[in-house]
Amino acid sequence: MKEKEIQVDPTILKSYIDLVGYKKDNVLDELREVTQKLGDISIMQIGAVQGALIEMLCKLGKFKKCIEIGVFTGYSSICIAKGLEDDGKLYALDTSIEFTSIAQKYWEKAGVKDKIKLILGEGNNTLDKFLNDGHNETFDFIFIDADKNNYLDYYEKSIKLIKQGGMIAIDNTIWKGKVLDNEDKTESTKSIKKLNDTIAKDNRIDHCLITMYDGMTLCIKK
16 A cells, blocks of 8 residues: 655745754754854755764764864864764864854854864865874764865775774765756866765765755765
8 A cells, every 4th residue: 555645845844853853952053043144155054953963973983083074163063073972082174264263162162172173274185184194094984064176085085084984974965956967067066976976886885875955975984
């Protein structure tokens, strides 16, 4: 017997998920409101359910040593840090003093400031430094949510830095559906398509593309 499908207005569904879909956190709620006031750029912030999932993944994996590539106002940083072991450390990489100043304020409010080390500068340069300093295969978790044109570089360097059994999470891998548009020749879309194709054929990892929000791909290194 075929199950009945109910078409639900996305706005109503979001309201329902916001009601029952994740544990509420006053600091994260406030940070979402502050970020929304930044205007259109606020779309760079991950969704609440996505943040809750990331926190749970970090707890399940008992992660200690992590990297976040792309901080913005610090929402995902808080979620990662909350999920880390007590002696865990998150290296948060970004280029913006303006947005990371907001992040640092809310890291302190959330009680996770001591777990996070902010590194300002180009992400690729910082990853190269980690590699040159001998941090290969020492990280438990890496979250990629930064400039899309560099996604493949970030991924390849993350593969070298992540330990066996460690996880790489990559945001925006559906890219507003643009990955399905063969007419879209923008660099960001081409970059994400190339990344998705690379991951699909990569025997170094197991992966799963989750269709929540703008798509998030989870990779576990074999």
